[in-house]
Structures are given as structure tokens and as C-alpha cells.
Amino acid sequence: MSELTSFADLGLSAQTIAAIEAKGFEEPTKIQAACIPLLxxxxxxxxxxAQTGTGKTAAFGLPILEIVDPTLQSVQALILAPTRELAVQNAEEINSLKGNRRLEIAAVYGGASMELQLRKLRRGVHVVVGTPGRILDHLRRGTLNLSQLKFVVLDEADEMLDMGFIEDIEEVLKQTPEQKRMLCFSATMPAPIQRLAERFMQDPHVVKIQQDALTSNLTDQIYVEVKESDKFEALTRIIDMEESFYGIVFCRTKLQCDEVGRKLMDRGYDAEPLHGDLSQKQRENILHKMKERTISIIVATDVAARGIDISDLTHVINYTLPEDPEAYIHRIGRTGRAGKTGVAITFVAPREFRRFSFIKKISKNEIRRESVPEANDIIQIKRARIISELSALDQEEIQFSPFYPIAEDLLEGKKAESLIASLLEHFYKDELDASKYNQLSNTRSREREEFQRPQESGFTRLFIARGRKDGLDKRMLVDYLIEQVGAEDRDIQDVSVRDDFSFVSAPLKVAERILSTFSANSPEGKPLTT
Known part of the structure; x- marks a missing residue:
């Protein structure tokens, strides 16, 4: 297949291209370029x-939007996802890509109001995105009609398998029409998913996207947990912590690039946005200013940053995660060059942890977690910097300066400390004003807590496909595990019971006994997995 470099090359309609451009996306990822023309x-x-975070939603979502008939008031596409978070995310992404098409997209998942979902389904929906359990619930109630279905999509199929949804998926697929198209997207293809494909798919075409896994040892890789609304505040704090920040801030879209660049300039930073809407002359002018260091920050999209050759960058900031994890490798490779060290800092919002977990896997070097700098710490660093800069001034030659007699006049009858403090107040007041830093939000993330939570040494995190809806609470779950595998109370730690599933941590040997016991006696086919 020849290399496709723009969405216009993929056979999409002008209406869809306009919607993509409105979002600020400039070129397709590998999975999009391979799948969209085919579909x-x-x-x-x-x-x-393909791995998580490679743009799979648009890879199947855009063709679905092209093919679904808005005049037919029936469900024509069903997308199954492993979690409510991913279902909502997919629905929002597809909705944002539909442009002015009169299409209704609904997210259907457990833990939300059934009545609200029923109301939306009754009004007429063209695309339904949901979790297997809730979709099956609607099918059993007779509130979801799939008789006119054209597409069924399994997104993150291997994750749904790991979470014990394979039987629910099979039951849903049995209730779909024979004449439909089935799409299955998965990072891996374990045997149960292969058997599912053999059973329900018709001679499927396989698209496999390989990923790079190379990062520089000279680049110090850091990630910062921060809410989307706090990213700009975090960015300014990180810049202010450095004595001479000289770097590129990467955004995913042109719109965000413009917004972040404008806000930086409004706050007094020497920054410029760089993206595909700029003319070649404007681009050359910005790059010239960066190389001459009349500006110190470029806010760029991945496409616009191609071909940039700027030496000695101190930082790369991933303001938003790239659509394609390979782009992470290319981004951070712009610092830590020619034997010099650099720093790559990635902002991760709570809903981005699934995608970021794969980026961590493909980077062979450690990506360590750090916190957003505290305002008081920044002020202390700036204070020390002012003292250092002023102390380094040549005090011997200054007596021959025309300003020396003025200083003598000013000091007459005044304390030197008071005069210096007044001068510092005049010239550095804004530098030491902690009030210009806004309060940051709490960044708790359910996904981070459950999947990224560091475990006590020797402990293994286990997923259990049982939750509150099965009558479990924490004490009941612990007692049941102790009874089944002969563990002690202290062996079962960090217990979290949710509506449909639970998590526990156990020492490795105990975890192995739990897995062995539940593999042999898995009730109703719902496994327990690490």
C-alpha cells in the first residue's frame, strides 16, 4: 500500500474532511491510513x-459515519468497548467527527441511568457505543433493536477478554443480523479472540501495525498527572522552574496549538505557535527566531514539527498525548541529542492513562512520575536566581559608571537595605508574586488508581469479574478468597469493589493459588485474571 499523507487521500467525503479539519487533525495515523480506504x-x-492510542476510533468511526444512512431511524452500527470510560470517549470522538450530519450517537453502559438511556434509544439512534453487559441487558429487555445493523465493532477486544466479557460478547453477536460487517480491533490476538473471529467473521482482512520501541538514554523522561483544565497552569510552572527553558511544546491539533501559544504570549513568554495553517514564510520566520533565541518556546503539532532542526533544546513537553504512540518517540527525540542531556515531560490527564500505559511499554527507558511544581518552590528558586545574578555583577568597575554618583545621592540619609529592597520590588515584583499561580485540581483517576497503582513489593494486582451487583462487599470478598485458597487476612490487601468487578492485591504465591483455583472452578465462565 502506498504511503498516504492526508485524510483527503483516503476517499472520505468533503463533509467528513471539513469535520476533521475543524478538529485540527492534519494527517492520518498508520491504522487510519490502512483501514479507512479498505472499509x-x-x-x-x-x-x-494495533496498540492503544493509535487512533483506532477514527479508523472505524469515519467509515461508519460515511456509510450510515441518516434518513433510516434505526441502529446501524454497534461498538462494544471494555469500560464505560472508553465507551463515552468513543461516542464523544465519533460525535465530534460527524460534522453537520443528522446522526444520533449514544453511549450505553452500566452504572448510569437506565431510564435516560431508554429515552434516547426510543427517540432514535444511528450508532450505539456500549459495554457488553449493558448492551446485553437492553437486548434481553427488547429495548435495543439490531435488525438493521450494518456494522458491529469490537474495540480493545483483548481487554474485554481479560475482563471476562467473552461470553457476553458472543451472546450479543448471536443477536446481530448475519448480513453485517464485523470489525475487531485489538492490541494482541489471543486464542479466544481468534476463535471468536473464526466463528463470527467472514474471511476477515487483517491489518497489523508494528510499533517502534526506541528512546534515547540521554533524555530524562518524566510524566505528570494533571487534569486537562490544569495543563496550562502546569506548563507555566515547569517553564518558570527552569533558568533557561528552550523547548518545544507539542499539541495534537492546530486549534490547541494556537490557544496554548496565544496564552503563553499573553503571560509574557517568548513563544510562537507553529502548525500547518502557517505559510512557508511564516514558518521560516518562526524557526529563525527560535534559532536566534529571540523566542525560546515553539508550540507545535507533530506535522508542523517535521523537519525542524534546532540544536540544544532543553525540553520537550507533551501537552497532549500523540494519537500514534510512535509519535512520542519522534517528539522526545528532539532533545537529548549530540551527547547533551534533555528532558521530556508528558502531561497525562485522568482519561489518558490507558493510552499512556502503552507509551510506557514501548519506551525501553524509565518514565518516572513527578508532581507539578508547587508555587512556593518556584518562588524560592526565582529568589535564589535573583541573588545569584546580582551577586555576579562586576562591583569593581561599576564605580566608574555614570550611575555610581546617582547611587551615592540615593543612599544619603537612607539605609542601603531599604533602597535595595525598593529597587528589587520595582524590577522583580511580578517575578516573586505567588498569587499569579492558580490552584491545581485533585488529579485522582480511577483508571490510574486501579491499573497504575504501585504495588507493595512482592504483591500482584488481580482483577475479579465480580462486584457489588453480585452481592459482594470488601469483607465478603476477602473472606471468600481466604476460604477458597487458604490465605491469611494479611495476604489480601488494597481491596476495591466496584459495581461489575473488583481488584485485590496478594503476594505472588497466593495470587498463583487464586488464579489456579478460579481457573479450575470459574463460576459461570467469568474468570479472575491479573
């Missing part, structure tokens, strides 16, 4: 094997 051109089933 638009041929009546084929497709297996897409």
Missing part, C-alpha cells in the same frame, strides 16, 4: 491489530 471501498470484515 470505504470493499464490503469486508477487518481485524485491526
Amino acid at each position: 470505504l471501498k470493499d464490503q469486508v470484515d477487518v481485524i485491526g491489530q
Whole structure:
């Protein structure tokens, strides 16, 4: 397949291209370039094997939007996702790409109001995105009609398998029409997913996207947990912590690039946005200013940053995660060059942890977690910097300066400390004003807590496909595990019971006994997995 460099090359309609451009996306990822023409051109089933965060939602979402008939008031596409968070995210992404099409997209998942979902389904929906359990619930109630279905999509199929949804998925697929197209997207293809494909898919076309895994040892990789609304505040704090910040801030879209660049300039930073809407002359002018250091910050999209050759960058900031994890490698490779060290800092919002977890896997070097700098710490660093800079001034030659007699006049009858303090107040007042830093929000993330939580040494995190809806609470779960595997109370720690599933931590040997016991006696086919 020839290399496709723009969405216009993929066979999408002008209406869809306009919606993509409105979002600020400039070029397709590998999985999008491979799948979109295939799904638009041929009546084929497709297996897409690519990692989380490679832009799979648009890879299947855009062709679905092109093919679904807005005049037909029925569900024409069903997308299954492992978690409510991913279901909502997919629904929002597809909705944002529909442009002015009169299409209704609904997210259907457990833990939310059934009545609100029923109301939306009754009004007429073209695309339904949901978790397997809640979709199956609607099918059993007769509140979801799939008779006119054109597409069924399994997104993150291997994760749904790991979470014990395989039987629910099979039951849903049995209730879909025979004449439909099935798309299966998964990072890996374990045997149960392969058997599922063999059973329900018709001679599927396989698209497999390989990923790079190379990062520089000279680049210090850091990630910062921060809410989306706090990212700009975090950015300014990180810049202010450095004596001479000289770097690129990466944004995913042109719109965000413009916004962040403008806000930096409004706050007095020497920054410029760089993206595909700028003319070649404007681009050359910005790069010239960066190389001459009349500006110290470029806010760029991945596409606009291609071909940039600027030496001695101290920092790369990933303001938003790239759509394609390979882009992370290319981004951070712009610092830590020619034997010089650099710093790559990635902002991770709570909903981005799933995608970031894969980026951590493909980077062979450690990406360590740090906190957003505290305002008081920044002020102390600035204070020390002012003292250092002023102390380094040549005090011997200054007596020959025309300003020396003025200083003598000013000091007459005044304390030197008071005069110096007044001068510092006049010239550095804004530098030492802690009130210009806004309060940061709490960054607790359910996904981070459950999947990224560091475990006590020797402990293993286990997922259990049982939760409150099965009548469990923390004490009942602990007692049940102790009874089944002969563990002690102290062996079962960090217990979290949710509506549909639970998590526990256990020493490795105890975890192995739990897995062995539940593999042999898995009730109703719902496994327990690490």
C-alpha cells in the first residue's frame, strides 16, 4: 500500500474532511491510513491489530459515519468497548467527527441511568457505543433493536477478554443480523479472540501495525498527572522552574496549538505557535527566531514539527498525548541529542492513562512520575536566581559608571537595605508574586488508581469479574478468597469493589493459588485474571 499523507487521500467525503479539519487533525495515523480506504471501498470484515492510542476510533468511526444512512431511524452500527470510560470517549470522538450530519450517537453502559438511556434509544439512534453487559441487558429487555445493523465493532477486544466479557460478547453477536460487517480491533490476538473471529467473521482482512520501541538514554523522561483544565497552569510552572527553558511544546491539533501559544504570549513568554495553517514564510520566520533565541518556546503539532532542526533544546513537553504512540518517540527525540542531556515531560490527564500505559511499554527507558511544581518552590528558586545574578555583577568597575554618583545621592540619609529592597520590588515584583499561580485540581483517576497503582513489593494486582451487583462487599470478598485458597487476612490487601468487578492485591504465591483455583472452578465462565 502506498504511503498516504492526508485524510483527503483516503476517499472520505468533503463533509467528513471539513469535520476533521475543524478538529485540527492534519494527517492520518498508520491504522487510519490502512483501514479507512479498505472499509470505504470493499464490503469486508477487518481485524485491526494495533496498540492503544493509535487512533483506532477514527479508523472505524469515519467509515461508519460515511456509510450510515441518516434518513433510516434505526441502529446501524454497534461498538462494544471494555469500560464505560472508553465507551463515552468513543461516542464523544465519533460525535465530534460527524460534522453537520443528522446522526444520533449514544453511549450505553452500566452504572448510569437506565431510564435516560431508554429515552434516547426510543427517540432514535444511528450508532450505539456500549459495554457488553449493558448492551446485553437492553437486548434481553427488547429495548435495543439490531435488525438493521450494518456494522458491529469490537474495540480493545483483548481487554474485554481479560475482563471476562467473552461470553457476553458472543451472546450479543448471536443477536446481530448475519448480513453485517464485523470489525475487531485489538492490541494482541489471543486464542479466544481468534476463535471468536473464526466463528463470527467472514474471511476477515487483517491489518497489523508494528510499533517502534526506541528512546534515547540521554533524555530524562518524566510524566505528570494533571487534569486537562490544569495543563496550562502546569506548563507555566515547569517553564518558570527552569533558568533557561528552550523547548518545544507539542499539541495534537492546530486549534490547541494556537490557544496554548496565544496564552503563553499573553503571560509574557517568548513563544510562537507553529502548525500547518502557517505559510512557508511564516514558518521560516518562526524557526529563525527560535534559532536566534529571540523566542525560546515553539508550540507545535507533530506535522508542523517535521523537519525542524534546532540544536540544544532543553525540553520537550507533551501537552497532549500523540494519537500514534510512535509519535512520542519522534517528539522526545528532539532533545537529548549530540551527547547533551534533555528532558521530556508528558502531561497525562485522568482519561489518558490507558493510552499512556502503552507509551510506557514501548519506551525501553524509565518514565518516572513527578508532581507539578508547587508555587512556593518556584518562588524560592526565582529568589535564589535573583541573588545569584546580582551577586555576579562586576562591583569593581561599576564605580566608574555614570550611575555610581546617582547611587551615592540615593543612599544619603537612607539605609542601603531599604533602597535595595525598593529597587528589587520595582524590577522583580511580578517575578516573586505567588498569587499569579492558580490552584491545581485533585488529579485522582480511577483508571490510574486501579491499573497504575504501585504495588507493595512482592504483591500482584488481580482483577475479579465480580462486584457489588453480585452481592459482594470488601469483607465478603476477602473472606471468600481466604476460604477458597487458604490465605491469611494479611495476604489480601488494597481491596476495591466496584459495581461489575473488583481488584485485590496478594503476594505472588497466593495470587498463583487464586488464579489456579478460579481457573479450575470459574463460576459461570467469568474468570479472575491479573
